[in-house]
Amino acid sequence: MEPDRVLEGLDPEQTQAARALRGPLCILAGAGTGKTRAVTHRIAYAVASGVVTEQQVLAVTFTTRAAGEMRGRLRGLGAPRVQARTFHAAALRQLSYFWPQVVGGPTPTLIESKAQVVTQAARACALQLDRTGLRDVASEIEWAKVTQVRPADYEAAIAKAGRAAPIAARDMARVFDAYEELCRERNLLDFESVLELTAAMLNEHPTIAEQVRAQYRYFVVDEFQDVNPLQKLLLDAWLGDRDDICVVGDPNQTIYSFAGATPAYLTGFSAAYPHATVVRLVRDYRSSPQVVGVANGVLRHARGETARHRIELLAQRPDGPDPSYTEYDDEPTEATSVARRIVALIDAGVPAREIAVLFRVNSQSANYEQALADAGVPFTVRGGTRFFDRPEIRHAVHTLRGARQGSNADHPDESLVTAVRHLLAPLGLTPEPPEGRQAREKWESLAALAQLAEDVAAARPGATMGDFVAELEARVATEHAPEFEGVTLASLHSAKGLEWDAVFLVGLTEGMLPIVYAETPEQLEEERRLFYVGVTRAREHLALSWGLARSPGGRKSRKPSRFLDGLRPASPSLANQREGRRTRPTAAQCRICGATLLEAAERKLRRCADCPADYDEDLLERLREWRRDTAAEQQVPPYVVFTDATLRAVAEHVPQDSSQLARISGVGAVKLQRYGEAVLALCAGDRPAGGNADATQGRGTTQ
Known part of the structure; x- marks a missing residue:
């Protein structure tokens, strides 16, 4: 060239x-x-x-x-x-090529996971570590080796770095030394040694x-x-x-x-x-000017090294929608609203795989897994297993099932919440979060399970362990659609290097972002940079939200993240966004009773959900049959073709040509081209030519 x-x-x-x-x-x-x-x-x-x-x-x-x-x-x-x-x-x-020349003898075995060797090293030191402890100790060994800290110097090094060891510092140094000795004896190499x-x-x-x-x-x-x-x-x-x-x-x-x-x-x-x-x-080709404006605003309040090396981005893309800042009464309401908004984006033609929900810690994914499952939206969890597939949760569910028959009977005065916390304590649910990232993630998962018990008890006073386990089993049995076509759920760390058309940054409260254990100025600035990474994953749609309480009816004591200061609109506009209702230039009205329409599905139909429908029931049934067959042929979930709300809107308006069909919310340009002819044929009382849209053209997309 x-x-x-x-x-x-x-x-x-x-x-x-x-x-x-x-x-x-x-x-x-x-x-x-x-x-x-x-x-x-x-x-x-x-x-x-x-x-x-x-x-x-x-x-x-x-x-x-x-x-x-x-x-x-x-x-x-x-x-x-x-x-x-x-x-x-x-x-x-390079090491493999030159090994015979430099060392000779058999080439070492590369270990991709330190867990087994760490287990044996801990036993040699008369220490018993659970799965989470093993992961934390392995991570600490990695930190020591990449920072060139030797076992003999470990205690002094973490004191100088202000770092908390996952186990007692002296024990950590002993396990580290034993680990290195085992690797030498068995001719093993980890990635750091390479x-x-x-x-x-x-x-x-x-x-x-x-x-x-x-x-x-x-x-x-x-x-x-x-x-x-x-x-x-x-x-x-x-x-x-x-x-x-x-x-x-x-x-x-x-x-x-x-x-x-x-x-x-x-x-x-x-x-x-x-x-x-x-x-x-500095020219940003990824994100709209509105998203870039938020990103620049995040760093504008930075301090220390982050401020000294701040890069001010210049947006190169056309204008997009304004980012939204939404306050909710509690976390489940936040998750449910986010799921509804995701459905609306999919209706508008945004592929599910181009949507992400990002959070600070993996335990926050549980509410969103459930909310998306309830909404019929497929999803994939990046950087971790789904909530009920995590080892600590599977163990906990097994323990709770075993206690279903006897817990309340043995302790009749013990409340459901107390009984659940009592059973989870031996599994790692301590009163305060432990040190070590892996241990904290396990603790957060168990704490989320305990919180679920509180939610069940609040919703059903007098609920028994049997009631709680039944609720758990119903959630475990929730079916999830294939991952390849789903919305991404990810922690902010695991989202690094990725991008999506639409990003929902959720749980933006003090104690979560910045995380509660970020105390020094340096740690707080790293949390700010983490927030910046989350914002800059979005190409066009950016939604930022937080809940004031953990559970419905709980005390609304949480405060929005300090990183939102100077970014979000004044509080009056926030009041209009409660329960997910964003401020809009004009209010849609019901065409039947004239009331203001607040929900997306109502605006799509242009009537209240409770007002009598005037659609053609036979046409709606034909549309549903056509959607079912088309979805099966294209191997996608039915909502990818059209949602129920869009089909009802078509049945109510009975469009006669492409221009009328295009005016229905949820029928974008791509869907109009792909499915328009078939839908108009159904509205005219005819059978669509060829039965369905081209399956090859439609497969694997939600546009």
Whole structure:
């Protein structure tokens, strides 16, 4: 490919980055500004210009998905032989190749999970850890190794870092030491050791370092704000005394400090390389101006390092709808309203897979799983299992089932809530949340189960354990649609690097975001950056919401997140948004009784739900039969074709042509093209030609 053709279509800042072919380059890339486009075009331009060969380039990123995307783009740009790998994949390849020469003997076995070895190490220290404790200890070992902390130095290191150990610090150091010893004895390598040994091999064996550095002369590191000390050690070993390195990242998206990542390498790049070229990408191609305005507003109130390195985004997309800020009386009401709004978006043509509900902790997903299931909307839970499939919840449900017959009988004066909490206590439901991220997530799941018991008791005074277990079993048995076509439920951390047309940021209260255990200024700023990451996942629709109480009828003591200050409208407009009713320029009125219509389904029908319907019942039945057959042929849920509300609206208005059909809410341009002819034929009393819309064209979409 001609070099100049590679640069076609890049904006001025991206072009500047692509033309900086030699020496150190730092690309500060805001969310949605096309950083992958910039770095892949730069690599392809360097190859096309003869500055470097494809085989001499090593592009490093953090996930296999990101590496795969980079390779795909490079193939399209005429550079298919460029190596784009994760840190671990690149290091493992080199270590495996040189192992016979450096060490000899059998190649170590790579362990993808530390759990089994940690279990044995804990037993060797006469410690018994449950599943959650094992995960937390394994995570703590990872933190220690990536920050280059040895077992002997662990206690002093966490004191200096202000970090709480998941178990007693002395015991943690002992288990860490035993873990390392077991790995040595059994010739096992974890991912951190792969990086460490590769760096040591390069630093201690000059001839091998020469070979590797002769192979790779041109480096690109993506998401540089997430680099940890161990990865930086390896990167420096790869580079040697050279400086042909391009780093790209966004200090405003640093959200993994708890795992050892630090933005200091990115923000301090110019100090490390005083002759570096620095390019700032600020044109946001992902989100509407309205979403970009919220994102910029989030960082406008930042402090410390976040404020010093703030990137002000410039929106490039056309205008979209205004973000909504909605206050609810309680969490279940919030979840139910969000589910209704999601149904309305799907009716308007937004695919279910292009909608996400994002929350701070995984335990918040339970209400949304239930609300979406009740609304008939399929969903997938990213970054974790569904609530009732989590090991601690399955164990808890089993325990509660076993207590169904005897709990209240043995303790007749004990309330349902007290009995449930008593049974959950041995499983990990302590009065206060424990230390350790995994332990806290388990505790939050059990606390949500205890809260469900409170909700059942409040709704049905005198409810027994049998009543509660029946409620649990009904929820467990809720059927969920296939994941590939569903709304995404995800924590803010697991949403990093993804984007959707519509994003619902939920549970935005003090104590949840920022999380209750974020106390230092640095921790609070990381929570702000986490909020920023959530906002910038949205392309067009952004909804922010919070509930004042945990359960219906509960004390409304919660406060909206401090991160909403300066973003949300004044309180009078919030009052109009209670119960999910957003302010609108005009109010729709019932065409039968003249009352103001508040619910989306009522506005679609242009009448109150209680007013007598004047639709053709035979036509509605024919429409439902047609929808059922079409959905079966296309292998999608029936609501993907049209919702019940849209079919009722069609049966009431009986449109005679495409223009009349298009005016019905829920019939967008895509659905009009796909299904319009069949629907109009049914309205005219005819059988649709061919029976259904084209199944191949319609399969796998909710447009």
